[in-house]
Amino acid sequence: MTASLPENSHKYDLGFARWVYKNINGADKLSMCMQCGTCSGSCPIGSDMDNGPRKLFMMIRAGMKEEVFNSDTLWNCTSCYRCTVRCPRGIPVTYIVQGLAAKATHLGYATEQDAARFAKSFWWSLTHFGRTDERLVTAKYYFSFGLVKGIKKSLENLKIAFGMVMKGRMHLGPPHKVSANKDLRAILAKAQEIEAREQQGGAES
C-alpha cells in the first residue's frame, strides 16, 4: 500500500511538497506555515527532536524527502496538541507529523523505530481481537526487539506489571474480543484497500 513518490530533481522542487499536501491528512494547510517556531517551541520534548515540526515543514518545501522521512521528529510526538492549538496559521501540526510517521512506516522507512514496532504490535492486537489488550500489545512490542531484549525489557517493567495485576488493572486470561471480530477485520481490510487505491490515483494525478 505504498503511494508512489515523485523523485525531486533539485532543491525546492515542489513535487514532494505537493505530494505531501495531497496525501497527508491536514497537510493541505501546510503551505500556510510562516516559520514562526511556535510549534517547535511549544513541544514538550522538542529538544529531543532533530528538526522539530517547523524545520520539518521547511524541509518538505525544500523537497528533502529522505531527510523528512528519516527524521526522528516523526517518532517523538507525544500527541499533546499544543502546537496544533497554538499555530497562528491554523495548521494541524500534530496530525501532519503523525501522518508523516504513518507514511514513513508504510514506505518502509524507520522500521527500527520503537514507535513503529509498538504500532505494529498494537495493530496486531486490534485486528485480532478488535480491542487492545495492553498486556499482549506490550509483550509483543517488547519481543519485537528479539527474545533476549524482550525478556530484559519485560523484566524492567515487571514491577509495574505486577502492581497492575495486584490492583486488577491488568487483564489476565483470554483477551477481550469484539464478537463481530471477523466483520471488523474485513471492514478494516476494505478501508486499507480503498486508501491504497486512492493514493495510487492521487500520486498519478
Add this chain to the structure above:
Amino acid sequence: MSDQALNPGVYICSGCGIGDAVSVDALEQIASSEYKVPVCRQHDFLCGDEGRALIEADLADGSINQPIIAACSPRVMTDNFTFAGTPAIRANLREQVAWSKPAGEEDTQMLADDYLRMAITQATQTLPTVAGPEGDYSRTVLVLGGGSTGLNAALEAARTGYQVLLVEREEKLGGWAGKWSKTMPYLPPYRDPQPNGINDLVAAVEAEADITVLTGTLVTETSGGPGKFQVALNSGGEPRTEHIGAIVVATGWRPYDANKLGHLGYGQNTDVVTGIELEELLDGPLQRKADGQPAKTIMFVQCAGSRDPDHLPYCSSVCCGVSIKQALQIIELDPDASVYILFDELRTPGTAEEFYRQAQEAGVIFIKGKVKNVSADLGLTYDDVLLGEEVTLQGLDMVVLATGMVPNSTNPEIEPAATGAEQLLDDINPNAPIPLAIKLIDEEAATPDAAGPAVVQIGQPESTQQSQAEPPALPGGPLLNLQYVQGPHIPMLADGFSDSHYICFPYETRRTGIYTCGPVRRPMDMAEASEDAAGAVLKAIQSIENAARGAAMHPRVGDLSFPKFGLSTCTKCRRCTIECPFGAIEEDENKFPILIESRCRRCGTCMGACPVRTISFDNYSPNMVLGMIDAIEVPDEFDEKPRILIFACENDAYPALDMAGLNRRQYSAFVRVIPVRCLGSVTLLWVSTALEKGFDGIMLMGCKSGDDYQCHYVKGSALAEERLAKIGETLKSLMLEEERVTMAEVSIADSNSVPNVINGFVETIDGIGPNPFKGF
C-alpha cells in the same frame, strides 16, 4: 482701533491661591501708582462670569481697550480671557508664582510684582494686529504630476469646489499605474489583486470641468507665495504663466536603477527582470524572454536595492505586496507554475497580512534568506537561514528583482540647478544615531581611552555619512524651480524624500503653500497615496483661504501679525533671508529684505537673526522684550537676591514650567521667565542688555535640535545654539564668566526635572557671584 490710544486696564485675580501667596493690594499699587494704569481691579474668581463681566463692562464703556490679566498662565482660560477676538495680555501669577513658590515670602511677592510690570510693559508695546492682505489672491490649485496620486489630488480639489491646473511632464496621464492593470487589494476581503481603476480615474479627471490638464508640460519657474504664486510653464515648447493659489506636488517615484544590481544577474541574463519589467509580461502565461518557452519556475528576490546601505537605506514598503500580487497573477495564468519569494523580512502590514495568506494558499513558496548572487545561467545562491545552509537553486526560468522606489523629489531628466543642490546633500538626516544610557567609567574598562562618563550612541555614523555622501535621490533639476533666495528645490531629507515633519504634522514643510504627497514623500502604495493626496489638497486649500485672510498657517494659526522691516537701519546682512525656516524673505533689487507675507509662519526667527533689531511684529518685537527686561527690578548685590532671566519656548519649556507649577513643584523665585515664540526669535541683544542691566545669569530653554529635532519651526533651537556660541567673546569683553549664559534642552515632558535645571543654574550663578554690572 489701531489709531486709538492705548488704554490698558489691569485685572488681578486672587483666586487659586494667588491671594494667599502674594499681596494683591501691593500688586494693585504697582499698577496704579508705578504705572498709572487708570483702571485696576481685583477679583477672587476672575475667569468666572462675574469676573469677566467686570472686564467686558470696562471695555464696553470705553474706559479700557487693552485688558491685562494677572492670573493664571496664558496657556489656560484662553477663551475666557479673549475679548473681541483678541486674547488679553497675561501675567502668569498662578502656575509660575503661587503654585511654584513659597506663599507670603518677600521673594515671591517680588516675582509677582515683576511679572505684573512685565505684562503692563508688554501691553504698552503691543499694537493691535491688522490683516494686511492686498491684491489678487488665486484659489487655483496647481497639481504637479499626472500619476495616480496627482489625478486623485486634482479630483479631490475640484470636488471641493476649487479650480485645478494639472501638470504632467509626459504626454499621457496615468503614470506607472497607467502602464499596469492590477493593484494590491485595499478593500475586504483583502485577498485578490484588484483592477487599479486608473483609466476611470483619468476619464473622471478629463471630464471634470474645473480641471485644466496640461500634459507634456514642465514648470520652469515658481515665485510668489500662497494665494499669489506665479508659475511659469513650458507646455510643449510654448511658454505660459499661471496665477496659482497653492501647489500640490505628486511627482511620485522611479525604480532604483537595476544596472547597479549586477551581482543579482541583471544585464547578464535576459530572464533576470525587474518587477516593473515583469508587469508588462503579465498579459498571458509567463514566458522566458530568452526563448519564449513557458516560464514554470519563477523566483522573486525582495529588497533588490532596498534596505541596503550601498543602495537605498530605506524599505520601499510596497515591494512585498507587489511581488505577492505578481506571484498571484502568474499562478492565476498558469496554475502549476512554481513561484518562490526570497525575502529577508516579509512586510505585509495591516490587513495586507490577508494578501500574504492568500499567496500561501495559492502555493507560493516563501523562503527567508539573503541572496548572494545570481549567475548568468540563472543559478541563484543564497543563505537559506531557516534550513541553515547555503542553497544554490538551479532550473529557474526567471528571476524577478523587486527593485525599490526612488522619490522624484528632483527631475532627473533636466539639468541640475546652479544653486541649491546642497539641499540634496546635507539636510536633516533620519539615520542619525540615538544616544543611550551613560556608561560608568568602570564599565568602560574594556575601552582603554575611557575618560569619564561618555554618552553611548547607537546607529552607524559611518554608513550615515555614506548615505549622505551619495544621497539616494540623484541630483537633478528642481521640480518647481522656486525663485527663492534659499534655492530652487523643495527641501528634502537626507534619504531623498521631500521634507515633512513626519509624525504629528506630516504636511508641515518649509515651503508654505507647497504640499507634497504620495511616494515623493514616503514610500507608499496607491491606496495610501490617494488618501495622502486628499490630505495634501486640504492643506493647499487651507493655505489659500488663510492667505486670503492674511492669517498665518500652522502652528500659529490665524495670527494676523507679520514681521515689519525698518529698512533705514538694515545693513543688508541677509541673515533674516538665510535663516528664515520657510524661505519667506526675499530681496529687492537693492538687496533689501522683502517679506512674502503668505509664506511667513510668524515664528520670529528673522527677528532673532537681525543684528540691528530692525525687524518686529506689532505684537512681538525686540523693543517689547527689552521693555519687559527693563521692567524687572534688579536688586543691588548687597541684597543677595540674584536675578536670572529665562527665555522659554512657548510650546515646550513654558508648558513644562506650568505643569511643574500644577504639580506644585517648587523652584527658585529668583528667575524671571519670558515666553518666546521660538528660541530662533531670541536676539543676542536681549541677552547682552540683560547682562548690562545686572542680571546674574541667563538661560535659554528650548526643545531638542539636530536630526531628531522637535522644533516646530525646524531649526529654532539649533539657530539659538549657533548664536549663543558667538556670545562667548562678548562676555569676555565684558569681563563676565561664560557660565552666566547657558542653554538648556527642555522638553514638554520635563515638568519633573525642569525645577532642578533651574535650581542647578541658580546654584552655579551663586557660585560665580553677582554680576559686577549691577547698579551701573
Add this chain to the structure above:
Amino acid sequence: MSDPGKKKFVYYPGCSSQGSSKHLDQSLRAIVPALGLEMEEIDDWNCCGASVGNIGGGRLATTTLSGRNLAKAEQQQATDVITGCAACYLNTHGSNEKIKADIALRRNVNESLAVGDMSYEANLQVRHACEVIVNEVGFDKIKERVTNPLEGLKVAGYVGCQTVRPFANTESGGNYDTFDDPEFLDQFAEACGAEAVEFDFKTSCCGGSVAVISPEKTLHLIKDILQAAEDAGADVISTPCPLCQTNVEMYQSAINKKFGTEFNIPVVFYSQLMAKAFGLDAKDDAGLHRNTVRNDKLEILVKDA
C-alpha cells in the same frame, strides 16, 4: 443549557476500561447516573485506534474504527456519544467531525462499513464526559449532590493534554474551557468540598504514548509534574485521562530511582473523587482500591464514609 432529558447518551468505555483504567470506567458508571444522566454502553464496541492506530493501519482504517462504533451507537438511537477516555474522545470525536465535514471520507468509511452491513449517517455528537458534566450538569448540581464533602483534601488538578486539546475551546468541542489554563478540574474538586491547590502544570504533557514506548525520553516530564504537585502541597493528583493516570502513577518508582526523589503521590480520577463525595462505595463505585500509589490521605478516603 439544554435539557438532558432530550438527549440519549451512549457510552463508549474504550479498551483501557478493561485494563489499566477500570477505576475510571467504574467511577463514571457510578457518577453519571448520580448526576441525573442516563447512559447505555455501545454494543460490541471496538478499539478507537488510540494514538498509534494511524501509524499501524493508516488513516482511513483508523477513521473507520470510530465509524463502526458510531454506526453502532446510531443503531441504538443515541443522540450523543459520551466517553471518559481522552484518546478515545480524540479519535472518535475527531473522526466524527471529519466524517461530518468531508463527504468523500464519509463515502469511503461507509463503503468499508458496508462490508459488515453497517453505515453511519453522521448525525451524532461525540462528547467528553467532563464537557458533558460542565455543560449539561454544571458545578452547582455537583455541589447539590455532594453528601460527603472531601474536606481538607488538597487536590492538584492535572488535566493533561488531550482532554482539552485540540477541542475544548472549539464550537464542536463544547467550548467548555481553555487550552492552557482550564479550570473545570479545580472546580470539580472544589464542588466536592476538597481544596484545589495552585498548580501550574495542569496541561503539561506526561509523554503520552511516547512514555509507554520510550520512557527514558519522558520521565523528566512526569517528574516536573510530580514536583509541582508536591511543591503545591497536594495530597493527591486528580486527572480525567487514563494514560496520564497510568503514566504519572506507574513511573513514580522509576523516577525516584533515576532522580533520587521520593515521590509518593496518589493519582486518582476526578470521577473517583466525585463518587466518594457523592457518598457512593469507595470500592465498588469509586474503585479507590485500584490505585497503586497510596498514602494515608488516600486510605482515609477509602475508609471513612
Add this chain to the structure above:
Amino acid sequence: MNQGPASQTILVVGGGIAGITAAVEAAETGYDVILLEQSPALGGRVSAFNRYFPKLCHPTCGLEINYQRIRKNPRIKVMTMARVVSLSGQAGNYSVAVKTMPRYVNEKCTACGDCAKATDVEVANDFNFGMDKVNAAYLPHEHAFPPRYVIAPEVIGTDAAEKIREACKYGAIDLDDCEATVDLKVGAVIWATGWKPYDASKITNYSYNLSADIINNLEMERLAAHNGPTGGKILRPSNGEPVKRVALIQCAGSRDTNHLPYCSRICCLGSMKHAVYVREQYADATVDIYYIDIRAHDKLEAFYQRVATDPQINFIKSKPGHIQVEDDGTPVICGEDTLSREIYARSYDLVVLALGMEPNALSDTSASSRDDYGFIVPMPGNDAGISSAGVAGGPLDVSMSVQSATAAALSAIQAVRTAASLPAQGGSVNE
C-alpha cells in the same frame, strides 16, 4: 433636497490624535466642528504614550500645539465624556443622539485642586491602567485638555463627595450631574473612534495574568513616562527593582488566526522604542526582541537599523510558545530560535507583550461599512457624509493616522458643501 436646511457642521467622534487632527484641519479651513470624546480629556491613546518612534519625541509636544489650535479656534466645540448612541439621516442632515456621562464638575472649574485636598479616598488611576491610584477628585493627568477635574463616580453619595463639594470655592462641583442625551444636527460625521489593545488574558499561553512582571506595551509606555506610576523609571512591577533582562514579544495577538489575523503595523517599531527606553536607563541591561518578521516599513527602516546596532539589543526570530511563571513570579519564555534551532527557556526581569490593535466597537447605527475585524472601510456606494479617520479605518501609525484624518476632513467638507450645494470657490478672490 431633503428635510430642513442642510447643516454645514462636521461631527468628529473620538478625541484622539486622529479626531483632533480632523477637527482642527476642518475648522482651520473654515468649517464648524463638534469634537466628541468619551473620556474626560482629549488626546486618546497617544496622550498615554511616553514618546513616538522614530524621533523619540513626546506626543504632548504635538498635542500642546493642537490644544492651542483648539483653544484659539471658536469654530470648534469640544464635548467630553460623550458618545454617540444613535445616528440617522444622510449627508447634510444627520441627527445624532449623544449621551453624556456625569463628570460632577462644571465649567467653573479652575483646576486649582482644592477638591483633591478635601478627601483622601483614592481610586484606580485609569490613565496609568490601574498601576497606581489617584484621589477620587482628580485631574486626568497634568496635560489634560480641558484642564478640568473629574469626580470618581465611586464616591458619589458618600460624605467624601460632600467634603469635595464644600472644598470648592467656585461652585464647580455639581453632585447632581447625571447622564443626559443631547440631539445634534450635523452635515457630516467622521468616525475617529480609535482602538483598544487586544485582551492579553485571551493569550493564555503568555500567562499575562499570572505574573506582575509580564506587562503589555501600553503599560510599558506608562512605566517609562515621567508622569507614570514610577515617575519614568523602568522597574520590575513585582518588586520595584531595576531591570537587567527584558524581553519584548511581538505579535502578541496579531498575525494569529486564533486572535487577530491582521498585522497591527506599529508593534515592531513600538517595541524597538521600548528597547531604547530600557537602554537609555540601564547601561548594563539587555533586551531581547522576539519576532516573526520585523516590519519597519518605509523610512522607519532607519530606526530599525539604528536600534539593531546596539550589541545589547538582540533580535530573535521566534514566536515564543509559552511563558512559564516560576514560584517567585519570574517569567520564563519558552520557544524555538528558528535561526539557530535552539530550544530555549529564558528567564527575564520584565516581559512586555506587544499587543495588537483592535478597533473600538461602534454603535450599530454608525452607518458605516466595516470589515470582518471591525475596521471601517470605504466601500463603493457608501454614504458620502460618513468617513473614518485613523485606526478606526485600519491599523496605522500616528503619522498615517494624521494623514487619514486630514483626508477625512476634506471628504467631510466636500459632503457638507455638496449637501448645502455651495457655489464653487471662484478662481480668484479680491479682498
